[in-house]
Amino acid sequence: MIPELGQIALILALCVALVMGVLPLIGAHQGNAALMMVARPAARCLFGFVMLAFMCLTYSFIVNDFSVLYVASHSNTALPLYYRITAVWGSHEGSLLLWALLLSGWILAVSFSFRLPETFVARVLAVLGLVSTGFLAFVLFTSNPFERLLPAPLEGQDLNPLLQDPGMIIHPPMLYMGYVGFSVAFAFAIAALLSGRLDAAWARWSRPWTLAAWAFLTVGITLGSGWAYHVLGWGGWWFWDPVENASFMPWLVGTALIHSLSVTEKRGAFRSWTVLLAIGAFSLSLLGTFLVRSGVLTSVHAFAVDPRRGVFILALLVFVIGGSLLLFAWRAAKLSGGGSFDVISRDTALLTNNMLLAVVAASVLLGTLYPLALDALNLGKISVGPPYFEAIFVPLMTPVVVLMAAAPFLRWKGHPLPPFLRKVLPGLVASLIVGSLVAWAMGALSWRSALGLALAFWVLIASAMLLRERLAERPSTSYFTRLRGIPLAWWGMWFAHLGIGFFIIGVTMVKSLEASADVKMQVGETTTMAGYSFVLRSVEDVHGPNYTASRARVELKRDGIPISTLYPEKRIYTADQTPTTNASIDTGLFRDVYVSLGDPVANDGWIVRLYYKPFVSWIWFGSMMMAFGGMLAAMDKRYRRLAERHAAKAAAAVAAA
Amino acid sequence: MRVEAFKHGLLMLLMTIALSSHAATQPGDAALDAQVIRITSNLRCLVCQNQSIAESTADLANDLRRQVREQLQAGKTDKEIVDFMVTRYGDFVLYDPPLKAITLLLWMGPFALMVLAIGSFAWTSQQRKKQPSARLNDTDRARAKELLNTHDDASEVHS
Amino acid sequence: MKAKALVPLALFLVLVAFLAIGLTRDPHEVPSPLIDKPAPDFKLTQLQAPDKSLALKDMKGQVWLLNVWASWCVACREEHSVLLDLAQRKLLPVIGLNYKDQREDGLAWLKASGNPYTISIADSDGRVGIDYGVYGVPESFLIDRTGRIRYKQIGPVTEKVLNEVLIPKIQELQHAS
Numbered sequence: 001m002i003p004e005l006g007q008i009a010l011i012l013a014l015c016v017a018l019v020m021g022v023l024p025l026i027g028a029h030q031g032n033a034a035l036m037m038v039a040r041p042a043a044r045c046l047f048g049f050v051m052l053a054f055m056c057l058t059y060s061f062i063v064n065d066f067s068v069l070y071v072a073s074h075s076n077t078a079l080p081l082y083y084r085i086t087a088v089w090g091s092h093e094g095s096l097l098l099w100a101l102l103l104s105g106w107i108l109a110v111s112f113s114f115r116l117p118e119t120f121v122a123r124v125l126a127v128l129g130l131v132s133t134g135f136l137a138f139v140l141f142t143s144n145p146f147e148r149l150l151p152a153p154l155e156g157q158d159l160n161p162l163l164q165d166p167g168m169i170i171h172p173p174m175l176y177m178g179y180v181g182f183s184v185a186f187a188f189a190i191a192a193l194l195s196g197r198l199d200a201a202w203a204r205w206s207r208p209w210t211l212a213a214w215a216f217l218t219v220g221i222t223l224g225s226g227w228a229y230h231v232l233g234w235g236g237w238w239f240w241d242p243v244e245n246a247s248f249m250p251w252l253v254g255t256a257l258i259h260s261l262s263v264t265e266k267r268g269a270f271r272s273w274t275v276l277l278a279i280g281a282f283s284l285s286l287l288g289t290f291l292v293r294s295g296v297l298t299s300v301h302a303f304a305v306d307p308r309r310g311v312f313i314l315a316l317l318v319f320v321i322g323g324s325l326l327l328f329a330w331r332a333a334k335l336s337g338g339g340s341f342d343v344i345s346r347d348t349a350l351l352t353n354n355m356l357l358a359v360v361a362a363s364v365l366l367g368t369l370y371p372l373a374l375d376a377l378n379l380g381k382i383s384v385g386p387p388y389f390e391a392i393f394v395p396l397m398t399p400v401v402v403l404m405a406a407a408p409f410l411r412w413k414g415h416p417l418p419p420f421l422r423k424v425l426p427g428l429v430a431s432l433i434v435g436s437l438v439a440w441a442m443g444a445l446s447w448r449s450a451l452g453l454a455l456a457f458w459v460l461i462a463s464a465m466l467l468r469e470r471l472a473e474r475p476s477t478s479y480f481t482r483l484r485g486i487p488l489a490w491w492g493m494w495f496a497h498l499g500i501g502f503f504i505i506g507v508t509m510v511k512s513l514e515a516s517a518d519v520k521m522q523v524g525e526t527t528t529m530a531g532y533s534f535v536l537r538s539v540e541d542v543h544g545p546n547y548t549a550s551r552a553r554v555e556l557k558r559d560g561i562p563i564s565t566l567y568p569e570k571r572i573y574t575a576d577q578t579p580t581t582n583a584s585i586d587t588g589l590f591r592d593v594y595v596s597l598g599d600p601v602a603n604d605g606w607i608v609r610l611y612y613k614p615f616v617s618w619i620w621f622g623s624m625m626m627a628f629g630g631m632l633a634a635m636d637k638r639y640r641r642l643a644e645r646h647a648a649k650a651a652a653a654v655a656a657a
Numbered sequence: 658m659r660v661e662a663f664k665h666g667l668l669m670l671l672m673t674i675a676l677s678s679h680a681a682t683q684p685g686d687a688a689l690d691a692q693v694i695r696i697t698s699n700l701r702c703l704v705c706q707n708q709s710i711a712e713s714t715a716d717l718a719n720d721l722r723r724q725v726r727e728q729l730q731a732g733k734t735d736k737e738i739v740d741f742m743v744t745r746y747g748d749f750v751l752y753d754p755p756l757k758a759i760t761l762l763l764w765m766g767p768f769a770l771m772v773l774a775i776g777s778f779a780w781t782s783q784q785r786k787k788q789p790s791a792r793l794n795d796t797d798r799a800r801a802k803e804l805l806n807t808h809d810d811a812s813e814v815h816s
Numbered sequence: 817m818k819a820k821a822l823v824p825l826a827l828f829l830v831l832v833a834f835l836a837i838g839l840t841r842d843p844h845e846v847p848s849p850l851i852d853k854p855a856p857d858f859k860l861t862q863l864q865a866p867d868k869s870l871a872l873k874d875m876k877g878q879v880w881l882l883n884v885w886a887s888w889c890v891a892c893r894e895e896h897s898v899l900l901d902l903a904q905r906k907l908l909p910v911i912g913l914n915y916k917d918q919r920e921d922g923l924a925w926l927k928a929s930g931n932p933y934t935i936s937i938a939d940s941d942g943r944v945g946i947d948y949g950v951y952g953v954p955e956s957f958l959i960d961r962t963g964r965i966r967y968k969q970i971g972p973v974t975e976k977v978l979n980e981v982l983i984p985k986i987q988e989l990q991h992a993s
Contacts, residue, residue: 234708234712236712239707242707341782343782351778352775352778355771355775355778356774359767359770362767362770363766363770366762366763366767367763370762370763374759380747380748381748381749382748382754383749383751383752384752384763385753386699386752387699387752387753388752392767517690518694599714
């Protein structure tokens, strides 16, 4: 009964989405208020129905209803309750439903935005309604999670063991919040294109939504990277895998977008570029969905494949992206103009970085799809992996980071060069010196480590200088008042940039100082690496709720003093007999020591993988700081106040007319 | 490629530094380990496909690691070992695609894009400086002309 | 509408074309660089007669099929009946490369399900397999009179592959002098 209820709720949701996608659009076009009024209640209905469907599926998992094919294929009675709940989005069908749910959540939030003009809201909700229609149709026609399996099996299969990890509980929802969140920025851009009015107000309205989506995406990517580090057992945190690239491309374009929006808001400039980025960020999110779910690329993360799905998403891509780019081409002529500015100005700095970020995103896209394109042209099969992406990424991102930290010192429109140089040059030189010195002191002086550390120190030094300059603005008041007087958007920028500094420290340190060893160890034997000694004390069999495991006890010592005991496991999940490695990590502020258990060898011996990862946690700390910055900026009251004022003005104008 | 040679040199240097303390305790073996890891981490495993041969636990990856180790012991150079893999599995095993005619666009693309982006940005800014604003009707244009004669900042009127 | 504004759309459509073609391809299949190249040399002991061996040069002058198989290989069972069928037609010698297998297991498997091979050779440590670029079992190599690899089947030889690809190629190679 419950699965059927979910099924009906989904069908109703599709109908509501279609109504929401069509009527308000007509209403906005004809100036028909009654039709436009449909949008808000429809948005709430949509959320209600999708939520109901999602709850029904969750319920089926909780009560182990194996007559539902999706439940039977991805869960069993031995699976702990919390993993039964997260198993809902553990595979293709359910994760798509989660996607639809989060999309309707964003739509719900937009429907409570009363500060925007009614026509505009109607258009935004209609665009979002059309996107929802596409996704709900995709769920219903190609990936129905409620499909029955009769007669029901007594026991289900298992959730992919790699996904039975706490990181997996929140990683997909966060990532999807980001992907889907860009649909709001996208809808704002399309609504503005439809109305032909792309002005500073549009940019201001878009900013908090875009920032929030960007922050979620940042958290999602960070969690995904942390999950790979913990679960895959290779000690890596970023593999330039197609699926990772699929999430990284929208992030890059989204980063460009939040900066470009600020230029458009403050200066009215580069509007067509901003619109293109708004379309691009969401398009790349959709493209990522296609790459992950169609099976065109192989990846460690890819979902099971059904060619029908690929065709459906491709059609969806053509409709959404093709349609919006066509609209863009049609309206582009209206988008030129905006204030002029000098070569040395914040405008130039921001837009240069924008360009570079877009180039990086395009390069990642090129590298990800190049093998596919060659194969399609019958030119052979090649692989494009980390060496390529690193060779491209580092030289392109270096100027971005240098400019990023310098740009806040520049004024909009134009800035005299000598005082600017006087301000930033000492900091730049200092960071080069400090960076090289630190690299040398750590015993890893190389071109790359010195550059990385110099960049990181430049970000830290510039952030400190920037805060000092900001606090010097109102010298008569107390520090506390001055700190409080700084708007949240500024703090957001400050924290996000600082986070990049920490991130670079982490990456540089890991890349230049990490050590690893693949050793055969007998029980009782000791191995040393990077100043640590590892004693394999024992290997025992343990039984989990749905797996059996060999668990090693490894004593970690430094200078003969025990530091901690690590318990790496090699698990075999009973349902499908897949082996997984569960690494055990001694996490520290300045280093991780990472042990993972490989295969047994003769005479009580085991292959053990040991890694020493200096500063690795700074990578995630820095990324979370970026996300925190994004959230702070999204909460800035200024956007709301200005939007309110604008709406009041518009209302007054309507009343006067 | 020069970048390539440089990168390899750099990596070797880093590895030697990072493992120097380690190498002291287990002479020979650890250095060989590091060399095996360095070479195999840029080779793609064919069975699992999205792991490097260094990372993969697949049986074939194991055998290939052994191959690399034996060839290193036999004194083969990196290039010889990589060529050994390519003759058997094709360019597919290389995570670092070699520069040849079909990968020209791949390697040049990003930098060509950058030049294109900077160029078009510079060009647009130039255009923007010349033109006050694109959205003008006739009366606007007349007014702008008037203002242009008196003000430098005519574009601000419409922004 | 300005022409410049159509650039993003045009680029997107090119991308769609590639993605559409990509949908029809299998990304797991890696073509062998050994096609039309001389088959790698080998000399291995025979599975059934461990005192005898077989080398590449013993096969010179005839068109033959090298089939990589193992008793632990599940997909090999799928092609087994097709191989038995091929063996019955006596078109060409079919040499089995028993890849990374225990001798007893291999023999037991042949005894239980029939032996399609003219001779099977034992590649217990998988070195010859590596030389031939084997990455998934079963794989089959069609080798011509001069000892060049002319075709490689990755995955099971199905009835369709046998009749539509292999047999025409075998006949073509045998007729060529």
